Amino acid sequence: MIDMENIIKVSVRNLIEFVLRSGDIDNSFMSMNRALEGTFAHQKVQKSYGYEYQSEVYLKYSIDYDRYRILLEGRADGILTQGGETIIDEIKSTTRNLEDIEEDYNPLHWAQAKCYGFIYATQNNLDEIGIQLTYFHIETEEIKKFNRIFSTNELKDFLYDVIDKYIKWANLTFDWGEIRDKSIKTLDFPFSKYRKGQRELAVAAYKTIREGKNIFAQAPTGIGKTMSTLFPSIKSIGEGISSKIFYLTAKTITREVPLNSMEIMMSKGLRAKVLVITAKEKICLNHEVKCNPRDCAYAKGHYDRVNDAIMDILKNEDLISREVIISYAKKYNVCPFEFSLDISLWCDVVICDYNYVFDPQVYLRRFFEAEGQDYVFLIDEAHNLVDRSREMFSASLSKADILQLKDIFKEEYIQIYKSMNKLNTIFNKLKKDKDIKDNFYQVEEISDLYYPVTKLIAQMEPFLIEKKDHPDYDKILEFYFNLITFIKISDFYDEHYVTSIENNGRDMVLKLYCADPSYLLNLALKRGRTAIFFSATLTPLEYHRDLLGGNKEDYHIRLSSPFPRENLCLMVNDHISTKYKDREKTYINIVESIETFINSKVGNYFIFFPSYIYMKNIYETLVERNPDKNIVIQNPSMTEVEREEFLSRFKDENDLIAFAVMGGIFSEGIDLAGEKLIGAAIVGVGMPQICFERDIIKDYFNHNNKNGFDYAYVFPGMNKVLQAAGRVIRTEEDRGVILLIDDRYGTYRYKELFPNEWSHHKRVSVKYNMINTLKEFWK
Template sequence: MDKNVSLKVSVRKLVEFVEMGGSIDSRFVGTNIMQEGTKTHQRLQDSRGEDYEKEVHLSIDYKYQSLLLQIEGRCDGIYRNEKETIIEEIKTTSRELSNLTEEDFPTYWAQVKMYAYIYGKQQELENISVHLLFAKRDSQEERLFKKTYSLDELEDYVEGIVLEYMNFMGTIFDSEQQRNESLKQLSFPFPSYRVGQKDLAKAVFKTIKEKKRLFAQAATGIGKTISTIYPTLLAIGEKECEKMIYLTAKTVTRQVAEGAFQLLIENGLHLKVVTITAKEKICFQEEVRCQKEFCPFADGYYDRLKDGLKDILANELIMNRQVIEAYAHKHKLCPFEFSLDIAMYADAVICDYNYFFDPKVRMQRWSEFHRDTIVLIDEAHNLADRAREMYSASISKSMFLQTGRIMKNIDKELYRSLKAVNEGLLEWKKELLDKDLFVLSEKPHHIVELVAALVEECERWLKTHPSGAGFEEVLTCFYDGQAFIRVAKEYNVNFKTIVTIHKSEVHVKLACLDPSTVIRSLTKKVFATVFFSATMQPLGYYQTVLGGEKEDYHISIESPFKREQLEVYGHAVSTKYRDRDKSIEPIVRSIISTFHSKEGNFLVFFPSYEYLMQVYDAYMKNDLPDHVRTIIQQPAMTETDREVFLTNFHSRTDTLLGFAVLGGIFAEGIDLVGDRLNGVAIIGVGLPKITLERNVMKEHFQEHGYDGFDFAYVYPGMNKVQQAGGRLIRTEKDSGFILLIDDRYYTSKYRSLLPPEWQNFKDLRV
């Protein structure tokens, strides 16, 4: 461990780590606990006399070997009089106070004893008293526990606490020292940079040094993953910051990031990297129920966590899903919660966008890292649509009607609130007369008020009914209603209220049409942010929808590959919806004439699954030669199904045609290098299906001075096209061809949105 190293730690974090114990319990506890606890604290503090000082900041520098531990915190209150000094901590609870004992809540005792030690040491007191006061959140009930300690007793206690904490933190410090030494020696893990790769790495490094945000479009084949991770590590090595979070949209891109870190580690880097896998995927149980009664991995989780953390952090650098599962089984820990706890001590975290952006699942425990964290956002072209859903919320009348029927004879108050929301939506439906949908620029205040009242009633009932009839239905009403209220509070000019009516159903969505403000706010809280993708064209569009500002940096890097590696052809067929039926036969002829004479693996992408099946059915009616095989992307494929699909793409002497969907799981993020993919056909220009919400988005951007149709349809569609074509040339040794089937590619507008190396395509006559 380095000499003269200092470490800051809060009293709460210190004692919670040392005294941790108990089980994971995801049972409903309500959302107002913090507010209720604060109100109770304030009420009790305000009732104290003149000798009482509330919210007292305390700190001390504690010498441990060669390290200075800076311990600080804020105790609830201190009594001072001639007879004694008392340190008070107030804790709120919903438990019956008569059932509490002094042995309960060792963490609370540790906290108040730590405050007593700090204050007693600074004031040179021989003895000091502590009060641990428990107060009911929903009443005026209180229960007080009192103890008096000598300063020597407290000194011995604190010494034990610090010793156990530093036994663990010593591992972390040693790892950081190894990390810092390895970063001094870190070199680029390839003999040379690809064309454009060094430009991207320099731009990332400059962005971090200047605490900025960067929007980077770098063509497929640049090596974006290593070109963003490597300069970020150099910045960490220069102590610009401490941590990086690598955000991805898909499992396959997470695996690419893991591969980049693994390569750097094989080249001498010492770095702790953890991957967060969704709870539903990594859970060991058949049903996700995070309660000790149902899950042995939740039962006693915190009793075993320290040993698990010490073990994995002492022995592993790359902590991916497989590694986490192995250690979680070994120590009988919930693998999902274990990964989140590991992330607190890791140097790099790889995870989905949700864990940083989504208010429902965002990792609040990471907030302390923001000022020292670099965020790398891979495949950033996906973020705008993902964010729109994160910041939107909806409710349906049927949900409240069904739950009301269940609750009618169970809880009258809750039933009345459910009925009020149901009737409010029904009344609104009548006011609309014959309309089946409409769009508002204002949030529906009357519905929001009814839902807010219902959420309070749901919370009241759920606190006292942890299971039984109606529990799941009420819980759904609570969470959907809570999300609806949360979005209503954020509602501004970037939102619209979309109401759709079908028979007796009324569906209300508070739709976020432009998430740029929220994305900007969150990314500006961190040290630096890099948005990067192979397909951020036009760059100005993505800067707009992702919250870009004038002072942000941007860079665009063209393909590093030689033009002769890729041939591009065009076939002028109208694939517009009104021409779909007429387009099927020309497309089939184009597929047959283009692919049947070639051996290898080919992918044919369609704008929708319905269109794919129309063409596929017509194609299969032909007398196909024996050397041609076909496979089709199916809806809702599992990860195993996807892997099986991709295993078909290997070196071959016959012809394999894979039929897939633009914007789907095989249209981006996969690497089929060399002979695994020899050609790609793209049917249409990828425009999203025309929907009410897309049209509302179009009008929104039109009102704000942009080309609404381009923002809502053209740019997202052409992004899918670029992503699908980008599957083909992945390395300097790859070659192949792309066939673009749509007459719109022949217009200047759509041609200009293609990558430069595609724009001079040859016309294919069939």
């Protein structure tokens, strides 16, 4: 008897492509219009027949196999009935020379058609059926056909042989589901007690998932947000409410926290498959990322070996980190990145960058082609998603790129040369018509660009196919992909966008700039069941809800710090201006304030600044005055290894004064509990540098009845301050000091953004006030 829970719905194409796949990864250039070309090929072939030809015939079939009911479905390109004979037609578009395509050119093409043939023959009581492969050449429109006749019994044997190979994967899925769900049912919260507010957040998260809604949760650093959101999400999987958790982060460094949280639950009996997806560039085993069989041994024959690698890793590993993926990738000689994407299909928790859910260029289509899936999105440090999503949904074109590349095509590819000149002419005309001296923007899209860009894309494709050995190939390919991105983003263009032009004399850059990403984020959120946005800094709530795709029906929760207020000494020096115009004349005041701060007690301190240049100037002065102190500074272009070494100094040393930039890699997502960090001085209000794009945001929200200056400058800056301050108190035992330096902290605008746990702050505008305050705290 079939358990109704053991129903597998799979398309014929996906079944065949997974079970029978073989060969190489080859991400060499392919036309961006491949899908359109395929549609054109299908329509051209289908229209060449008469009434005897049925196009795009939907087929479905149910097979009871072992303990499963397998629901197969698919769409045959064509079914031809003539002279009492029935033929299943499978149409494939190609750019290869038809003379090079033999009957067995691609076994998967026959396999897919044979499955359709079995379904149709069985449902229509046919003893045999014809299978036809039709290859359509995109450029010449020539056609080449191959025909075979199969008995229905032959096709049945073939399909059941495919299912035989597939069934071990079904067993793996369902057997694992039973093991996982059983462990979830007996799983208790992994700590002996909840921290203050932690249970409240966990309950709110669970309620939100059950109801299929979204929630914005502001919880101070140290409350245990990660466990408070992961634990109820895991419970929802065990109850069949959700099927997969995507834990989304902005930075690689913050992925350790959810991984450690899962490890803790697994040490208490949870069984779950947990995967960390690492960017292709960071996990590639070669010096250069070139995903083709000529340049990469891991790409060559990847699909011959990858299914064995997947089975092995899933049978033997639950916590699948970057290191584990690399180990198995080397063992089976497969591409670690593509391997990790395949593994994700069987994993319960996927820890990855925001991009894999939200970015229209790289989101995981294998999961998100349809809306309304039962996924849970846990969006960590959600305040970062505002600016990241603006980047994802924007695109630009550079006049300098056009001028640099166009002469390459002057001799042999004159049409490309002319089209690039056309784009250059449009830039020049815009500059003249709009009288653009430096920066300019308008709400309307510049429609004159769309057709010339799409025409250039099409013209560049033959070059990219034929000239792979050209010395400037990589540069040209990058430009081509940039054009594609521009066209894709232009399809999103609406009232949430502006068109900006920056002209600095050396270059003129036209940008489709997404000032308000809320609408596109909202569309992306519909790919899942629930989104839980959480951060220590979602202040003000309305600002974050407005920009992150939320609405008034979403839940929200704001929690107080779980730690004793007396463990934090918060001081405000609102007697020093850090505004750009005042910086040079206040350098010494800031240095003296920092000296008083760090001299009160030997220990490890962070000193945070709004910019590298400002930081470097203060750093040099402090070092010159204090040559015996252990002072280090963040390098703007640190590698991951250098970042780890920088952080490790907090564990190994006890007198470190570390200068870092607010909003950077060391101001959030790192955990330095106890004596590893006893204080942080924060110079400035974190405000982004006044610039053209920030002014666009300001104007946009002023126009939409918001306080544009706050949306563009004040709120993003204060988020950086709160994040930096949150590095100090991480556990109930921690004691630490924070010093805020800026005269704006004394104003109502900033004081109203202070969290409740800062209400006991002390003004230390005079040196002896700070000395006495610190002496009293540290005694």
